[in-house]
Amino acid sequence: MSGIDPARVLSEVSAFLHDEALALDERRWSDWLDLFTVDCEYWVPAWKSEDEQTSNPGRELSLIYYGARAGLEDRVWRVESRRSVASAVLPRTQHLISNVRVTGSREIPGVSGAAEIDVRCEWTVHQYLPKERAVELFFGRYEVCLVRHPEGLRIARKKIVLLNDYLPARIDFYSL
Amino acid sequence: MKDPAELVVDAVDRGIFTVDRAVFTDPAIFELEMRHIFEHTWVYLGLASQVAAPNDYFTTFIGRQPVIVMRDATGRLGAFMNTCRHRGALVCQRRQGNARYHVCAYHGWAYGSDGRSKTIKDLDTGAYSEHFLADDHDLVPVARFGEYRGFLFASLSAEVPSLEMHLGDMRFFLDLVVDQGPKGIEAVPGSSSYTFRANWKLQLENGMDAYHLTSTHPSFMNIVDRRNAGESANRLKSLDFAAYRERGGFTFDHGHSALFTPNPNPQVRPLFASIDELRSRVGEARARWMLNTRNITVFPNLQIAENASLQLRVMRPLSHDLTEMTIHCLAPVDEADAARDFRLRQFEDFFNASGLATPDDTTCYEDCQSGYGAGIVRWQQGYSRGIMSVQPGSGPIGESIGIEARTHQMGAAKVQDETIFHAGYREWVRLMKAGLARDAAGATS
Numbered sequence A: 001m002s003g004i005d006p007a008r009v010l011s012e013v014s015a016f017l018h019d020e021a022l023a024l025d026e027r028r029w030s031d032w033l034d035l036f037t038v039d040c041e042y043w044v045p046a047w048k049s050e051d052e053q054t055s056n057p058g059r060e061l062s063l064i065y066y067g068a069r070a071g072l073e074d075r076v077w078r079v080e081s082r083r084s085v086a087s088a089v090l091p092r093t094q095h096l097i098s099n100v101r102v103t104g105s106r107e108i109p110g111v112s113g114a115a116e117i118d119v120r121c122e123w124t125v126h127q128y129l130p131k132e133r134a135v136e137l138f139f140g141r142y143e144v145c146l147v148r149h150p151e152g153l154r155i156a157r158k159k160i161v162l163l164n165d166y167l168p169a170r171i172d173f174y175s176l
Numbered sequence B: 001m002k003d004p005a006e007l008v009v010d011a012v013d014r015g016i017f018t019v020d021r022a023v024f025t026d027p028a029i030f031e032l033e034m035r036h037i038f039e040h041t042w043v044y045l046g047l048a049s050q051v052a053a054p055n056d057y058f059t060t061f062i063g064r065q066p067v068i069v070m071r072d073a074t075g076r077l078g079a080f081m082n083t084c085r086h087r088g089a090l091v092c093q094r095r096q097g098n099a100r101y102h103v104c105a106y107h108g109w110a111y112g113s114d115g116r117s118k119t120i121k122d123l124d125t126g127a128y129s130e131h132f133l134a135d136d137h138d139l140v141p142v143a144r145f146g147e148y149r150g151f152l153f154a155s156l157s158a159e160v161p162s163l164e165m166h167l168g169d170m171r172f173f174l175d176l177v178v179d180q181g182p183k184g185i186e187a188v189p190g191s192s193s194y195t196f197r198a199n200w201k202l203q204l205e206n207g208m209d210a211y212h213l214t215s216t217h218p219s220f221m222n223i224v225d226r227r228n229a230g231e232s233a234n235r236l237k238s239l240d241f242a243a244y245r246e247r248g249g250f251t252f253d254h255g256h257s258a259l260f261t262p263n264p265n266p267q268v269r270p271l272f273a274s275i276d277e278l279r280s281r282v283g284e285a286r287a288r289w290m291l292n293t294r295n296i297t298v299f300p301n302l303q304i305a306e307n308a309s310l311q312l313r314v315m316r317p318l319s320h321d322l323t324e325m326t327i328h329c330l331a332p333v334d335e336a337d338a339a340r341d342f343r344l345r346q347f348e349d350f351f352n353a354s355g356l357a358t359p360d361d362t363t364c365y366e367d368c369q370s371g372y373g374a375g376i377v378r379w380q381q382g383y384s385r386g387i388m389s390v391q392p393g394s395g396p397i398g399e400s401i402g403i404e405a406r407t408h409q410m411g412a413a414k415v416q417d418e419t420i421f422h423a424g425y426r427e428w429v430r431l432m433k434a435g436l437a438r439d440a441a442g443a444t445s
Helices: A006-025 A029-034 A070-081 B027-038 B130-134 B163-167 B170-178 B200-206 B218-228 B270-282 B284-291 B337-350 B358-371 B395-400 B419-444
Strands: A036-045 A062-066 A092-107 A115-129 A134-149 A152-162 B008-011 B016-019 B043-047 B056-062 B065-071 B077-081 B096-098 B101-103 B110-112 B117-119 B144-148 B151-155 B185-187 B192-196 B246-251 B257-261 B293-298 B302-306 B311-319 B322-332 B407-412
Touching (some): A006 A029, A006 A092, A006 A134, A029 A070, A036 A070, A062 B337, A070 B218, A115 A152, B008 B419, B016 B419, B027 B311, B043 B311, B144 B163, B170 B293, B170 B302, B192 B358, B200 B311, B200 B322, B200 B358, B200 B419, B246 B419, B257 B419, B270 B284, B270 B322, B270 B337, B322 B337, B395 B407, B407 B419
Parallel strands (some): A036 A152
Antiparallel strands (some): A036 A062, A092 A115, A115 A134, A134 A152, B008 B016, B056 B065, B056 B096, B065 B077, B101 B110, B110 B117, B144 B151, B185 B322, B192 B322, B246 B257, B246 B407, B257 B293, B293 B302, B311 B322
């Protein structure tokens, strides 16, 4: 932690998370993908019971699990292809991020100024479905590992805990 | 109430089969479906592996009625109505667990895992009548409970054939699922439930609908193409609908049906990793059947889809225009890590409200339900493909696997047969007519 000012790091990662949320809400999918490293892990665990999520994506079911950004790129391609009726009329989404905490940070040896930062925060997404004229709400917790690259922060790992997993007919990356 | 037979026109000999849209939209018909179908035939409850140990339990529903499935201390399975005999509270609050006793949280009546009444709180000071004391206070069991190779079913009516007779040779297709691992199959930990705002029979049909694939799922098919062509960096291999050449389907008595497609790319199935073990254990023919793409419906609430991965889905109608789905990924017990990982990624890629295919299906169901608002349009035109090629009986392929089917339709995959849906509607009519006859007899007696 030496040499890293906690208040500055908190302010920096909070701004990053807010930017990520806004990229989703403004449907700037390409900007959003750029926030992830190529080999990032993106994981939305399923639930095993009322209280316990799945913890091993190699042996247990997830709602979404990707070991690389390519999985997210497929999803963005699908939406942009206009060939998926599920996203023919997109929800208007609003991400709110709160309770941001830096839970750890490590300098990356041998790379000047580089660091990994562990962040946790709470999130809600309100979304309005123009076709159904209905409102949906999703909420949970993000557990994110950020890496500092020369061009800024990137997401190396994002675990999305979705607390209300009794799902409506559709849920995709832009609602999480 | 119209005669249910008038809601389904079944005249295949004249080239006609159609369904009145009222079966999807009329709340009164939904009410009758719950009483005469879901509460009067065998309904799928879950897997025996979900209650593997003594005193394990899970809760579910038969139609609208809450049920507990429990294994008692001696290992015997039973299914009971999940309602305290005293004032009716749910006796069991949780989806699953292990408990020797279930104590009602309201007034403390306790039941064993065999459903028997264990204690009634303060019984001795209750100034109860002899009539009360002589009464049965056990949890009410379902009328019939049965297991076929780990698939658990129950009926709230005793007037049903044996489970074996009810399933008939659908058992062949259930065997193809169970026998995929030397130690059987299990539901992978983690499940998902979602709802769609449409009638349950839209899922019943879609699960057997080959015709929708190229029009509902072009984005999924394009993504598979892009991966195969290296245009997507995602290396996940998956099924290729466009490669299908032949397809066949069977219908059975009691509403069941099975659809199969010889898979031109069986190597993209997680099961392929154990093909040698499979061949030596079940034989070449059954191993090939296991690698076929297969979709089966066990009427009225169970579907198993073996295309991407292996999915078990349970339909729970909530109202005429709202349906709950619970889905599980099935896998051989003790599957190797690489195959399990491949299976999970394929499953998540395709299925679930968060997958790349299911949401397109459910969106179409909801669009259908909205379209039924056009109430002056009465008859569906969606049961006619294949009507000139469907044949009675099992046919040569059915005979080769020793099954007795009601109809079969085989040939070019492009037929995209819709006669496979007829079985469900024939059973729907049979059960509804029987129910209305019971009601009429009750009303006149």
